[in-house]
Amino acid sequence: MKHIFAFATLIAFVFSGVTFAADTYTIDPAHSHIGFAVKHMVISKTKGEFKEYESTLIWDDTDPSKSSVKTTIQVASIDTDEPKRDEHLRSADFLDAETYPTITFVSKQIKKQGKGYLAIGDLTIRDVTKEVEIPFEVLGKLTDPWGNTRIGISGGLTINRQDYGVSWSKTLDNGGLVVGDEVEIELTAEYIMAQDDAGK
Numbered sequence: 001m002k003h004i005f006a007f008a009t010l011i012a013f014v015f016s017g018v019t020f021a022a023d024t025y026t027i028d029p030a031h032s033h034i035g036f037a038v039k040h041m042v043i044s045k046t047k048g049e050f051k052e053y054e055s056t057l058i059w060d061d062t063d064p065s066k067s068s069v070k071t072t073i074q075v076a077s078i079d080t081d082e083p084k085r086d087e088h089l090r091s092a093d094f095l096d097a098e099t100y101p102t103i104t105f106v107s108k109q110i111k112k113q114g115k116g117y118l119a120i121g122d123l124t125i126r127d128v129t130k131e132v133e134i135p136f137e138v139l140g141k142l143t144d145p146w147g148n149t150r151i152g153i154s155g156g157l158t159i160n161r162q163d164y165g166v167s168w169s170k171t172l173d174n175g176g177l178v179v180g181d182e183v184e185i186e187l188t189a190e191y192i193m194a195q196d197d198a199g200k
Contacts, residue, residue, distance in 0.1 A: 022066050025151060025191035027055035032189040034073060038161075039180030048080035048089075050103075057191045059151060061141075064117055067110040073103040094166050100126045105134075119155070125164035132157055136187070149193035156186045 035049040052074040060066040075097040078089050090097040107121035108131075116137035123132045136155025143149055160181050161167075169181075 022058050022060040023149075024194040025057040025059060026194060027053070027057070027071075028150070028190045028192050029053065033186070034189075035186045037184045037186070039182070046080060046085075048078060048086075050074065050077050051079050052077035055189065055191070057151070057153075057189075059191075064110050064112050067107075069105070069107045069110070069119060069121075071105045075101055075103055096126060105132075123159070126166065128164045130159075130163055132159065134187070151191050151193075153189045153191065154187065156184065158182055158184050 029052075032055075033049060034053055035047060037045045037047045039045055050073045053071060055069065055071040058066075058068045075095045076090055078086055078095065078097075080086055080089070089095055092099070095103075104124045105121055107119045109120040111118055111120075113135065116135060119134040119136060120131065121134075122129045134155050134157045136153055139152035139154055141149070141151045161183050162181050
């Protein structure tokens with residue numbers, strides 16, 4: 001009888017570990033950055049960022065396939081350090097913040113890739129959804145001086161804005177575009193483990 005009880009306890013422990021291996025984290029905007037860069041008149045790049053966003057990460061250290069991420073960006077928070085340009089980017093010529101107030105990314109799969117990882121999911125801009133792949137790496141995981149578990153992530157991708165209906169442009173005399181089509185997106189994020197998961 002004791003052996004049966006011990007075996008049942010072991011099974012319960014093992015399955016408990018599987019069930020709760022994935023931890024939930026929320027992004028810390030004060031230590032994160034969602035930025036972008038676009039070619040301007042072929043010879044330079046204009047850089048900017050989004051100031052307001054939310055992101056939830058479910059991360060499993062032992063099995064990345066059980067992980068996921070969901071991010072929502074407020075389009076009106078775009079900032080290129082030039083107010084007139086920012087207003088143009090918020091307008092219907094570009095992101096149309098009034099009609100499409102958010103940009104979202106929802107992962108469908110996360111898998112190991114080389115020394116890093118790959119998040120595959122749906123990126124939605126101006127109500128146009130395209131599947132994208134975001135290579136990323138985990139920079140580290142630690143407990144901060146206040147007892148919070150933090151995880152750092154860095155990644156990025158390049159998209160074509162035309163794919164999402166962001167089509168405004170003007171052509172230069174040499175045939176180049178005033179605003180390039182390719183948008184380089186850079187992501188650096190610091191996530192804090194949810195308290196419910198921290199105490200389990």
